[in-house]
Amino acid sequence: MNLQEKIRDMEPISWSADNDHRKTFAQYPTGVTVVTTRDAFGAPVGMTVNSFTSVSLDPPLVSWSLRTSSQSRETFRTAKYFAINILSKEQTHLSQLFCSPDQNKFAEIPYIEGVKGTPLLSGCAAVIECQRQDFVTWGDHDVICGRVLRHAYHDREPSAFLGGVYGGFSARLNDA
Known part of the structure; x- marks a missing residue:
């Protein structure tokens, strides 16, 4: 069955019925980031996030999302500043570390302090420092x-992350 036939025969979705929606979403490649901040006691906090996007250029705005059940939810809800650390291909280990339950994630990770002490990870492809503007719960x-x-x-x-597999993306628009 080709894609057109599958689309024609699509039924309304039931999210709780199965995990096929995960297979569909896994067809979309994403970048890999670690979002960092400081908690109320000044300790560094970070988590792996692939749901990051640029929202606006004027003013410059970005967004990202986290599960409402995340252990870091309250920290990021109240944090005034955070950083998006866009990981390089060589930093897959950091992605895995920051999605683990390890409470001491920054113990052996090199970083510097950015705006208001926000941790900026060393070796990233890019770093974006932000001031929180909004926090909205959707689903x-x-x-x-x-x-x-x-x-x-x-x-x-x-x-990059696609279909549950880490990789890289070396093509650059400015090289064309």
């Missing part, structure tokens, strides 16, 4: 919007 996720305060990029191949 089982919260969407956080931030105003870009500073950003920097490096000539490193960014990490």
Whole structure:
């Protein structure tokens, strides 16, 4: 059956019926980021996020989302500043570390402090420092919007994620 036939025969979805929606969404490649901030006690907090996007260029705004059941939810809900660390292809281990339950994620990770002490991970393809603008709950996720305060990029191949597999993306528009 070709794609047109599948589309023609599509039934309304029932999200709880099965996990086929995950297979559909897994066809969309994403970048891999670690979002970082500080908690109320000043400790660094970070989590792996692939639901990051640019929202506006004027003013410069970005958004990302996290599960409402996330252990870091309250920290990011109240944080005034956060950073989007766009991982390089060589940083797959950081993606795995920051999605683990390990409470001491920053113990052996090199980072510097950005705006208001926000941790900026070393070796990233890019870093975007933000001030939180909005926090909205939609379904089982919260969407956080931030105003870009500073950003920097490096000539490193960014990490990519597709179908449950990490990889890279070396094609650059400015090389064309």
